[in-house]
Amino acid sequence: xxxxxxxxxxxxxxxxAQRIAEAVQPDRRYRFMEFCGGHTHALSRYGLVDLLPKSIxxxxxxxxxxxxxxxxxxxxxxxxxxxxxxLLCAYGDTLRVPASQGMxxxxxxxxxxxxxxxxxxxxxDALQIARDNPDRQVVxxxxxxxxxxxxxxxxxxxxxxxxxxxxxxxxxxVLTPPAMSxxxxxxxxxxxxxxxxxxxxxxxxxxxxxxxxRYRIPIVISGFEPLDLMQSILMLIRQVNDGRAEIENxxxxxxxxxxxxxxxxxxxxxxxxxxxxxxxGLGSIAHSALRIRPEFSVFDAEQRFALxxxxxxxxxxxxxxxxxxxxxxPEACKIFGTVCTPDNPIGSCMVSxxxxxxxxxxxxxxxQEVVS
Amino acid sequence: MSVKPDYSRPLDLRHGVVEMAHGAGxxxxxxxxxxxxxxxxxxxxxxxxxxGAVLPAPTCGQRLVMSTDGHVITPLFFPxxxxxxxAVHGTINDVAxxxxxxxxxxxSFILEEGxxxxxxARIVESMARAATAAGVPVVTGDTKVVERGKGDGVFIxxxxxxxxxxxxxxxxxxxxxxxxxxxxxxxxxxxxxVMSQREHLRFDSPIVSDSAALHELVAAMLATGADIRCxxxxxxxxxxxxxxxxxxxxxxxxxxxxxxxxxxxxVAGACELLGLDPLNIANEGxxxxxxxxxxxxxxxxxxxxxxxxxxxxxxxTVKPDSRHFVQLQTRLGGCRMVDWLNGESLPRIC
Ligand code: SF4
Numbered sequence: 001x002x003x004x005x006x007x008x009x010x011x012x013x014x015x016x017a018q019r020i021a022e023a024v025q026p027d028r029r030y031r032f033m034e035f036c037g038g039h040t041h042a043l044s045r046y047g048l049v050d051l052l053p054k055s056i057x058x059x060x061x062x063x064x065x066x067x068x069x070x071x072x073x074x075x076x077x078x079x080x081x082x083x084x085x086x087l088l089c090a091y092g093d094t095l096r097v098p099a100s101q102g103m104x105x106x107x108x109x110x111x112x113x114x115x116x117x118x119x120x121x122x123x124x125d126a127l128q129i130a131r132d133n134p135d136r137q138v139v140x141x142x143x144x145x146x147x148x149x150x151x152x153x154x155x156x157x158x159x160x161x162x163x164x165x166x167x168x169x170x171x172x173x174v175l176t177p178p179a180m181s182x183x184x185x186x187x188x189x190x191x192x193x194x195x196x197x198x199x200x201x202x203x204x205x206x207x208x209x210x211x212x213x214r215y216r217i218p219i220v221i222s223g224f225e226p227l228d229l230m231q232s233i234l235m236l237i238r239q240v241n242d243g244r245a246e247i248e249n250x251x252x253x254x255x256x257x258x259x260x261x262x263x264x265x266x267x268x269x270x271x272x273x274x275x276x277x278x279x280x281g282l283g284s285i286a287h288s289a290l291r292i293r294p295e296f297s298v299f300d301a302e303q304r305f306a307l308x309x310x311x312x313x314x315x316x317x318x319x320x321x322x323x324x325x326x327x328x329x330p331e332a333c334k335i336f337g338t339v340c341t342p343d344n345p346i347g348s349c350m351v352s353x354x355x356x357x358x359x360x361x362x363x364x365x366x367x368q369e370v371v372s
Numbered sequence: 373m374s375v376k377p378d379y380s381r382p383l384d385l386r387h388g389v390v391e392m393a394h395g396a397g398x399x400x401x402x403x404x405x406x407x408x409x410x411x412x413x414x415x416x417x418x419x420x421x422x423x424g425a426v427l428p429a430p431t432c433g434q435r436l437v438m439s440t441d442g443h444v445i446t447p448l449f450f451p452x453x454x455x456x457x458x459a460v461h462g463t464i465n466d467v468a469x470x471x472x473x474x475x476x477x478x479x480s481f482i483l484e485e486g487x488x489x490x491x492x493a494r495i496v497e498s499m500a501r502a503a504t505a506a507g508v509p510v511v512t513g514d515t516k517v518v519e520r521g522k523g524d525g526v527f528i529x530x531x532x533x534x535x536x537x538x539x540x541x542x543x544x545x546x547x548x549x550x551x552x553x554x555x556x557x558x559x560x561x562x563x564x565x566v567m568s569q570r571e572h573l574r575f576d577s578p579i580v581s582d583s584a585a586l587h588e589l590v591a592a593m594l595a596t597g598a599d600i601r602c603x604x605x606x607x608x609x610x611x612x613x614x615x616x617x618x619x620x621x622x623x624x625x626x627x628x629x630x631x632x633x634x635x636x637x638x639v640a641g642a643c644e645l646l647g648l649d650p651l652n653i654a655n656e657g658x659x660x661x662x663x664x665x666x667x668x669x670x671x672x673x674x675x676x677x678x679x680x681x682x683x684x685x686x687x688x689t690v691k692p693d694s695r696h697f698v699q700l701q702t703r704l705g706g707c708r709m710v711d712w713l714n715g716e717s718l719p720r721i722c
Contacts, residue, residue: 010631013704045649047706226704342711363708366697 009227016230017051023237030056031189032236033326035180036196037064037354038224044363046226056233059188059326060356062179062282063196065144066093067324067348067355070280071312073172074099076302077141080170081105082114084305087133088170089118089126090141091148093352098345100312105141123155130159130167139301141170147198149173149290150263153270156292156299168301171292174277177207178288184215186282188326192236194229195221197251202267204259205249216245223251270296278311280348281324318347323356330360331368337361383407388489395483395517408493409513412500413479417511425511427476430535437472439463440531448491448525450566452581453656455526456499461585461656462607463532464506468587469603469659471542471594472534477503479530480514484523495526506585508532534587540594544621546601547662551690553626554661554672556589556681557582558634559611563653564642579638584657589678596674598667605659612651612710614660615698625693628710629701632687651700652713662690 040060062068074097080086095105109117120126130138142152159167176199200221208219218239222232232250277289292300317335322328330336340346342358349357393400417425443459467474503510561582568577606614619626635650643650663671675684698710
């Protein structure tokens, strides 16, 4: 715990807050997006916004893996369970994402028909389940950014090495840099980006260079600890003040320029780009997601069960698209906190505590004006 | 001609398992009751072997308090306790935090076919130890057996009964702005101890459950004569749930200070690892007290003098707030809301 405490020290935080307050220029606005859901969660959980001057606005980005999962992909997973009777293994938060017709994997699990849904903590759990149930089809529902991709790739290689023929992967892995570009193309006005921590460990800080150059925007890669975030915000302010648009790395204790080459290699061995992929909220983005290479098609659940992908529109009232693009904040949604709550999420931003709406509901509602 | 006494082979507590017959109302069930339940839990009421226990009525000036709780837990045994001790402590605490003196317990067992009798014996013995230590006997009970696959080893429902003097009324609706919020020790120990034993999680942790009977602590606190508005044990849903309940019942807000909440480093570390908030983690031997501002000193002194509450601390105050929000001053100096946990406590993935 010693290590962690160092990054949560109240005195240090106040000193940093002081330096931030001194650094901001009175006539400037600073609109920063924390791309990653982990940062959204940390900002909210530690109440960091209270320590920042009013001229800094933090905008929650789309980097929360369950928030960007389109309804159609969850529908595929539900079909696997209800129609193909598979034993589906998924990460916790995935179970609650709302799908078509009021369904979710949790609701599918509660039904007495079809296969089974199990929550797992790691791909290795899913592999073990496949070994323990040789007479059942076991599918791992793989979601997430570059952080969770290497373990999925390893699982596919492991399954191949063991000849685990009842194991396959429903792949919905997505990529960070194309999403950042799409966001900036869509007209979201930003003065700086707090770059992801864990994702950058894999892809390295240089992966953002084209973005910083093309859009002339400062990017600072930040750790998940509250003091990391504050330090990164300070670095962004200085870049803005100086008119720089560089990639800076606050998280040098783990992120390198080139990232984890071995992990990148493994990813490239097992996966290839999809021509395009539908993101919840951001629409279709070219080369923004991965699929399993044809050499490994026996481990691709989409192939094995001939699953079609169907585009499903989001709930009309849901403002997630605008929120994920940083153009609206959760309170702007008419059904926030009334129809849509973490217990009954309508949009995906309300599911994981990393989602903008859930984070605001859980941690930030006290800042809202009282309306009666 | 002499009649031979019935002979039945004693229960095989080493290798035997629970069978459907143990719940069928015949000789097998009778045997389970006498050789296991009555043997360990035995007392004058249970010994009578009737369908119910006949208990003395409370004396004048006393009212009855009754509370019931179903206990289901995986795994059945965890560091610091098991489902048996938990079923005793949990219900005693529910009665105690009403301000009452717990007197009697009932216990209803739902056993799953195939449960090793050795495990059952261990649970019943532990239950008996907990009840004896607390001085609260199990005076009536019941056993049912369900088919394999339809239970989770053992479920135990316990009901507790106690007496409450006239004029003493504690309740979640009595918190008033200005009151202080106290906690009797570190949070999250029970939940983390249990989680550390779960099959798919299993991690090494020195943490043991805080499962304990709190009625004597409560009695010591009440004996100060201080104005205690409300006591509550923050079990499922953790401190966050309890504080939200009180805020809603009383129509007030609460402001607590993160730096003041006792938290063991090992619990903090495990929560960090699993992406959980210690405020949401269950406790089984802690209580939250809402106390009138002027009476904090004596109550805190009484708490700290009790072995189960040495680390007691004031953690916040009651505020006027029409939205009934619980807010937390973070260690870093920011402020955030503390909400009820939604759905299951699911670890985050990245
Ligand atoms: S509150 Fe719910 S419906 Fe509204 S934008 Fe957020 S997730 Fe979508």
